[in-house]
Amino acid sequence: MLHTVNKSPFDRNSLESCLKHAKKGSAILLIEDGIYGALKGTAVTKKVEEALKKVSIYALYPDIEARGMQDRAVDGIKLIDYSGFVDLVAEHNTVQAWL
Amino acid sequence: MLHTVNKSPFDRNSLESCLKHAKKGSAILLIEDGIYGALKGTAVTKKVEEALKKVSIYALYPDIEARGMQDRAVDGIKLIDYSGFVDLVAEHNTVQAWL
Amino acid sequence: MKLGILVNEGPYTHQASDTAYLFVKAAIDKGHKIHRVFFYHDGVNNSSSLTEPPTDDRNIVARWSKLAKEHKIDLVVCVAAALRRGIKDNNLAEGFRISGLGQLIETGIQSDRTVVFGD
Amino acid sequence: MKLGILVNEGPYTHQASDTAYLFVKAAIDKGHKIHRVFFYHDGVNNSSSLTEPPTDDRNIVARWSKLAKEHKIDLVVCVAAALRRGIKDNNLAEGFRISGLGQLIETGIQSDRTVVFGD
Amino acid sequence: MTESTGGIDMDEGTSGVVKKFLYVNRKAPYGTIYALESLEVVLIAAAFDQDVSLAFLDDGVYQIAKGQHTKGIDVKNFSPTFRALEGYDIEKLYVSKDAMETRGLTEKDLLVPVTVLGAEEIADLMEQQDVVLSF
Amino acid sequence: MTESTGGIDMDEGTSGVVKKFLYVNRKAPYGTIYALESLEVVLIAAAFDQDVSLAFLDDGVYQIAKGQHTKGIDVKNFSPTFRALEGYDIEKLYVSKDAMETRGLTEKDLLVPVTVLGAEEIADLMEQQDVVLSF
Numbered sequence: 001m002l003h004t005v006n007k008s009p010f011d012r013n014s015l016e017s018c019l020k021h022a023k024k025g026s027a028i029l030l031i032e033d034g035i036y037g038a039l040k041g042t043a044v045t046k047k048v049e050e051a052l053k054k055v056s057i058y059a060l061y062p063d064i065e066a067r068g069m070q071d072r073a074v075d076g077i078k079l080i081d082y083s084g085f086v087d088l089v090a091e092h093n094t095v096q097a098w099l
Numbered sequence: 100m101l102h103t104v105n106k107s108p109f110d111r112n113s114l115e116s117c118l119k120h121a122k123k124g125s126a127i128l129l130i131e132d133g134i135y136g137a138l139k140g141t142a143v144t145k146k147v148e149e150a151l152k153k154v155s156i157y158a159l160y161p162d163i164e165a166r167g168m169q170d171r172a173v174d175g176i177k178l179i180d181y182s183g184f185v186d187l188v189a190e191h192n193t194v195q196a197w198l
Numbered sequence: 199m200k201l202g203i204l205v206n207e208g209p210y211t212h213q214a215s216d217t218a219y220l221f222v223k224a225a226i227d228k229g230h231k232i233h234r235v236f237f238y239h240d241g242v243n244n245s246s247s248l249t250e251p252p253t254d255d256r257n258i259v260a261r262w263s264k265l266a267k268e269h270k271i272d273l274v275v276c277v278a279a280a281l282r283r284g285i286k287d288n289n290l291a292e293g294f295r296i297s298g299l300g301q302l303i304e305t306g307i308q309s310d311r312t313v314v315f316g317d
Numbered sequence: 318m319k320l321g322i323l324v325n326e327g328p329y330t331h332q333a334s335d336t337a338y339l340f341v342k343a344a345i346d347k348g349h350k351i352h353r354v355f356f357y358h359d360g361v362n363n364s365s366s367l368t369e370p371p372t373d374d375r376n377i378v379a380r381w382s383k384l385a386k387e388h389k390i391d392l393v394v395c396v397a398a399a400l401r402r403g404i405k406d407n408n409l410a411e412g413f414r415i416s417g418l419g420q421l422i423e424t425g426i427q428s429d430r431t432v433v434f435g436d
Numbered sequence: 437m438t439e440s441t442g443g444i445d446m447d448e449g450t451s452g453v454v455k456k457f458l459y460v461n462r463k464a465p466y467g468t469i470y471a472l473e474s475l476e477v478v479l480i481a482a483a484f485d486q487d488v489s490l491a492f493l494d495d496g497v498y499q500i501a502k503g504q505h506t507k508g509i510d511v512k513n514f515s516p517t518f519r520a521l522e523g524y525d526i527e528k529l530y531v532s533k534d535a536m537e538t539r540g541l542t543e544k545d546l547l548v549p550v551t552v553l554g555a556e557e558i559a560d561l562m563e564q565q566d567v568v569l570s571f
Numbered sequence: 572m573t574e575s576t577g578g579i580d581m582d583e584g585t586s587g588v589v590k591k592f593l594y595v596n597r598k599a600p601y602g603t604i605y606a607l608e609s610l611e612v613v614l615i616a617a618a619f620d621q622d623v624s625l626a627f628l629d630d631g632v633y634q635i636a637k638g639q640h641t642k643g644i645d646v647k648n649f650s651p652t653f654r655a656l657e658g659y660d661i662e663k664l665y666v667s668k669d670a671m672e673t674r675g676l677t678e679k680d681l682l683v684p685v686t687v688l689g690a691e692e693i694a695d696l697m698e699q700q701d702v703v704l705s706f
Contacts, residue, residue, distance in 0.1 A: 001563055006333070006435075008599050008630050010673060013110050017462065017494055020534070023559045032332045033602030036633070041675025062339075062643025066601050068636040068650075072675075081643070082343035089430050090318050090349070096460065096568040097433040099325070099470075100698055105214070105316075107464050107495050109538060116597070116629055119669070122694045131213045132467030135498065140540025161220075161508025165466050167501040167515075171540075180508070181224035188311050189199050189230070195595065195703040196314040198206070198605075206605075206706055210401050211359050211469050216509060239608055239706065240330050240359070248403030255512050279608060282329050284367030289403070299615040306702040307588050307621065314705055325470075325571055330604050335644060358473055358571060374647050398473060418480040425567040426453050426486065433570055 002092035006032040006099070009044045014098040019051050029080075029088055030059040038064070039072045052076045060085060101191035105131040105198070108143045113197040118146065121154050128179075128187055129158040137163070138171045151175045159184060201225055202309030203235040204302065206316030208243035209258035210251065215244050218315040219261060226269055233309045234272040235262075236302045237294075239316070242280040245273070245294040259291045266293030274301045320344055321428030322354040323421065325435030327362035328377035329370065334363050337434040338380060345388055352428045353391040354381075355421045356413075358435070361399040364392070364413040378410045385412030393420045455566035456487045461496035462570065465515070466506065471499045472514050474571040479517070482524035489528040489565075490521075491558060492550070497535045500547045518548050532558055590701035591622045596631035597705065600650070601641065606634045607649050609706040614652070617659035624663040624700075625656075626693060627685070632670045635682045653683050667693055 003022055009015040015030075015037045022028055028051075030038045037044055038059040051057065052074075061079040064070060073079060080088070089095055102121055108114040114129075114136045121127055127150075129137045136143055137158040150156065151173075160178040163169060172178060179187070188194055203222060207214040222232055237244050249259050266273050273294045275285060280296055290296060306312045322341060326333040341351055356363050368378050385392050392413045394404060399415055409415060425431045459478055465471040481488055492500060499515070506513040521527070531550040536542065543552065553561065562568065594613055600606040616623055627635060634650070641648040656662070666685040671677065678687065688696065697703065 004432075006336075006602070008602070011112050011597075011599070011630050013494060014462075020555050021493070021559045021562065023563055026563075031336060033599045033630070036599065036630070036674070039675065043673040045675075063601075066639060066641040066644045066646065066648075067599070067633060068638035068640070070638060070640075082339045083347060085340055086344045086347055086349065089320070089344075089432055094562075094565055094568055095430055095432050096562060097435060097570050099433065099435040099462065099570045103313075105217075105467070107467070110462075110464070110495050112629060113597075119690050120628070120694045120697065122698055125698075130217060132464045132495070135464065135495070135539070138540065142538045144540075159217075162466075165504060165506040165509045165511065165513075166464070166498060167503035167505070169503060169505075181220045182228060184221055185225045185228055185230065188201070188225075188313055191311075193697075193700055193703055194311055194313050195697060196316060196705050198314065198316040198597065198705045204704065208359065208402070213467050213509070213511070216511060220510065238612075239605065240327065243362075243402065246403035248405060248408065250400040250403070252397075252401075256510050278371075278611060281369040282371075283327070283362065284365035284369070284408070286367060289367065289408070299612055300618070302612060302704075303592075303616050303619045303621070306592060306704065307590055307619070312702045312704070314703075316706060323569065332602050332644070332646070335646060339645065357477075358470065375645050397476065418477055419483070421477060421569075422457075422481050422484045422486070425457060425569065426455055426484070431567045431569070433568075435571060 001026045002088050002095045003028045004095065004097045005030050005034040005037065008033040009037040018098040022055050024054050027056045027058060027088060027092060029085065031063055035059050035063045035067060035069060038074060038077050039069055040074050045074060048074055058088060100125045101187050101194045102127045103194065103196045104129050104133040104136065107132040108136040117197040118150050123153045126155045126157065126187060126191060128184065131162055134158050134162045134166060134168060137173060137176050138168055139173050144173060147173055157187060199310045200231045200233045200308065202233045202305035202312040204312065204314045205235060205237050205241040205244060206239040206314065208240035209249065212317050214315040214317060215241065215258055221313065222265065232271050234274055234301065234305045236305055237275045238279050238302065240283065242275045242283050242285050245275045245285055245291050247289050247291040263291050263293040318429045319350045319352045319427065321352045321424035321431040323431065323433045324354060324356050324360040324363060325358040325433065327359035328368065331436050333434040333436060334360065334377055340432065341384065351390050353393055353420065353424045355424055356394045357398050357421065359402065361394045361402050361404050364394045364404055364410050366408050366410040382410050382412040454485065454487055456564060457481060458562065458565040458568045459490045460568060460570040461490065461492045461499055462494045464495040464498045466509065466511055470571045475514060475517055478526060479524065482526055488526050489530060491530045491561065493532045493558065494535050497531055497539060497541060502545055502547050515547055530558065530561060589620065589622055591699060592616060593697065593700040593703045594625045595703060595705040596625065596627050596634055597629045599630040599633045601644065601646055605706045610649060610652055613661060614659065617661055623661050624665060626665045626696065628667045628693065629670050632666055632674060632676060637680055637682050650682055665693065665696060
């Protein structure tokens with residue numbers, strides 16, 4: 001299963017709720033303002049690093065670049081483009097958006 | 100100064116940020132989904148009760164009633180209607196909405 | 199007291215425009231003067247003459263128009279935000295006018311209080 | 318693979334419709350089929366023929382229309398959500414059609430994947 | 437029926453296919469329109485003979501709180517519609533235990549009978565779906 | 572000028588009045604339009620000879636992060652405009668220390684010179700205002 005999160009973890013509870021409900025082995029894709037959850041040195045970094053032991057985490061690079069957050073992604077988070085987003089959707093049976 | 104908060108404290112950080120920046124003696128009015136921050140027995144109740152020592156907190160009763168949260172307001176939070184909202188605005192020199 | 203109002207969200211989608219309306223009505227009832235209601239961001243959608251809510255729901259646009267007529271309230275829609283969202287003179291509801299952002303600043307200057315309703 | 322798309326937010330105001338558009342384009346480039354793009358909530362505003370963004374900005378509505386034309390994509394706007402927000406046949410941009418919510422359910426049934434873009 | 441389902445003949449194209457649809461509700465009612473318009477989707481979905489479940493997580497649990505009286509905000513109270521879902525054969529309503537506890541709510545505060553699930557069980561529920569719709 | 576300020580003759584009605592305006596920015600750029608449209612207000616405000624301050628709290632600090640490149644999302648990069656504010660005599664930019672720390676940002680990550688304030692100082696700043704606008 002693929003989960004998408006598009007909100008900042010500092011403003012909304014969607015990343016937190018997603019991490020709580022994502023099963024081992026599932027994938028999480030951070031897009032739009034959600035990419036702020038993919039960064040090193042923030043108040044949520046530790047939680048995200050912890051989650052990486054259980055789930056795969058991806059972040060949409062065009063959104064990271066738009067926000068000037070290049071080179072800040074946590075090690076282990078895979079950076080993809082829209083084409084990679086499409087592949088992720090195709091590879092997983094269901095997609096759930098954490099709106 | 101009057102602060103207004105219109106978002107649920109379980110979903111957004113606006114109440115938290117407001118409480119952090121409200122000076123002693125200022126007033127906070129909870130409206131719309133913000134009224135969920137005015138209730139007893141929740142994960143934010145303690146924080147709100149603590150804040151009551153420093154600021155006055157009001158909640159818009161029509162919004163509480165709409166959401167079925169009658170009789171749940173924390174003691175010390177004053178319940179007002181739209182007319183009371185107008186009075187609060189008139190009594191304070193500035194109003195800041197925590198959007 | 200002279201009050202200025204800013205509405206940042208569209209009708210139905212967010213409660214902001216409902217709260218703004220009920221606040222304005224209460225203020226008028228108490229004898230305050232509304233200097234202006236300024237509609238910005240998706241708030242400009244409050245002025246669309248084309249909305250048709252279900253018959254058992256409130257009609258937010260018509261409600262603003264009626265208020266403007268009965269109490270001579272100046273309802274101003276930001277031109278830049280309106281163009282972006284497809285609001286123009288020919289689909290502008292009665293009682294609204296389209297103007298520039300300067301009207302928002304002027305509202306802040308002229309009003310004793312400025313109250314913002316948004317998301 | 319056959320993909321169904323749901324867009325819940327209006328153009329410019331939220332990035333959701335930008336992301337949906339770029340996703341759909343990438344999917345087409347990779348040879349996937351788009352069964353339908355369904356517009357709900359404020360998403361219906363993506364179909365307004367009246368929007369006029371600044372000239373140095375992308376034109377989101379025109380972009381959808383072009384995509385629909387070039388790749389025969391079915392762009393469906395929910396009738397109930399559209400009426401509430403003032404979208405009707407006479408201000409509906411090219412390439413969009415107005416229909417019922419059943420089209421969303423049918424999208425879920427017919428598509429191999431349904432992807433939601435919203436707030 | 438044709439009108440409410442968007443002119444689709446349900447015996448054509450979708451015949452025989454039964455998918456598991458999950459509607460995820462994470463937003464409070466009234467502050468925004470999402471809860472109301474989501475419910476409108478669920479009502480239409482009932483006509484399609486699919487396997488429908490509703491999950492109420494986070495602030496979504498407030499949608500089914502008892503005692504909603506909306507006259508004071510001049511907005512239509514749509515909560516009674518949740519009571520009508522049973523008549524549409526929509527009976528699988530799941531609620532997050534965490535969400536209830538965080539908000540100090542218990543089952544007797546809710547309008548309708550629900551199944552309360554822990555986070556792991558909700559995760560399992562989600563994994564079993566074919567289509568997950570959130571608004 | 573008449574067009575951009577909404578046809579107001581600034582010497583009439585507003586003459587002589589100088590109020591303290593604070594623009595509070597709490598939202599990240601691009602995910603929503605609030606940051607861009609707020610900046611459009613600030614640019615117009617510059618024409619009115621008022622006492623203008625900008626505060627960046629919470630996710631608002633991301634608006635002035637260096638290195639924004641928006642080609643990949645096909646949205647206009649408006650961050651260079653913050654650099655232009657000085658030319659409009661808008662020089663009072665305040666940033667929350669807490670917000671920076673929570674996000675692992677330092678002053679050298681920002682596009683423009685700012686004054687970093689603790690929560691108490693921000694509270695003081697807010698109390699001194701005549702008009703607080705947030706979007």
